[in-house]
Amino acid sequence: MGEMYKYLNRYIIGFEDKYYAAYSGIGDISEAMQIVNGEHLAKTEEEKSEEKPWGEDEGIYISYNWEGHSAHIVDYLGFVLENRGIPFKLDKKDCPYTANIKEFMNAIRAGKTVIVVLSRPYLRSKNCMYELSGIMENVDYKDRMLPVVVDDTIRDDNFYVELVRHWKEKKDKQTEIVEKLRDIDPDMAEPAEMKLKEIEKVYGLLKVIKEYIDWANADNLEALSSTQFKKIIDEIYKRRG
Template sequence: MSNYEQTVFISYAWGGEREEIVDQIDKALQKRGIKITRDKRDLEYKGSIKEFMERIGQGSSVIVVVSDKYLRSPNCMFELIEIAENKRFHDRIFPIVLADANIYDPVKRIEYVKYWEGKRSELAEAMKSLDPANLHGIRDDMDLYDRIRDNISGLSSVLKDMNALTPEMHKDSDFEVLYNAIDKRMKKKTAASTAKGQKSSKADKPKSADGGVSVNKIEIGGNVDGKIIIGNNNRIND
């Protein structure tokens, strides 16, 4: 398995309690041997933010720290949608839901949909004041707002159905449950990768014309009489 497949990413909104719990998760998992890839440490100066977010979206294991700010952030929502669109969303994410993330109340979830509808309408109105030729790049923002508006209700419903425990429970256990879940996922991926490699190795092994195994230019096989044949002319058990 490649190092990339074993990489653990974290998706979160900067600042406040959000940053504090991310630092705690980072420390707790690193001391157990799991390194987290996070933007503030692993996105180099002048590196592409979008490409880094796309990497998160492709990650096999992604810790998602869900907060009110996260659900209102274009970048965070881009990451969440990318994760979902790369399939196996439930298997690949490990959510930590903060108290201010209003995903458990349907009325509050509707407010998030309205928020993104409002952001889209605001941008659409502003775009009317410009010549279409001058909207290069702005249309990408509009497309993102459309994606978020169309997906936030469904994704927040999936998140609220997952037993994410409370931040306090995670802190009290020093994130032991989170570690165990990620470790289990990584071991499962390793086992699947090993099995796939062994299957591929067997499939690639060259065969001789009579069904024997070919080793370089020497063939070991058998004929219809049950005799072992080595090479073309040497026989054993005549």
């Protein structure tokens, strides 16, 4: 590229928040050179897709745990999606005070596209796993999920042992509660029975969840956030067509 090389570093350093929001991150040097050469001025398929209005059923749901690390990254992800004009639903903004949180969780379970932020706290959480089990009980779950792995140690076999033990204990404790309520008044046991069924469903899916996490080609949090979630953005537009 001759003389243009000496301006390249200065050009890349000059990318500030607005520019990153517009281009969703630079993945490699060839992308930077395309921008330098003005090749980005031609409309891509992604940009053409951006011009189409989003239908109500095309919105993106985000399933995550409220623990600090995941919550911070979800705020950042929401910023990127918003700047790209991609509608998304998040409990903090779409499930207001006094609203029925289970109805919102059921909407996530039925969502066409769900970004799932997988972490140790997520896989131990009853509410998070209620959402995940609802997604994964459908045969097309791999076509609906966009996974983010917060911590690669969730793929560790020792953690899987901990996870199975955790949910087995939850299932056993809930079974005891159901039996006690049935002894007192069978009619009063229904809420506890429903909770037990949800826990049993999660426990029964642990093998499937383990296999998915182990073999899904999902980048970890650092890799995705360093490119402003470019792979996720690209996949959203690819699935949109």
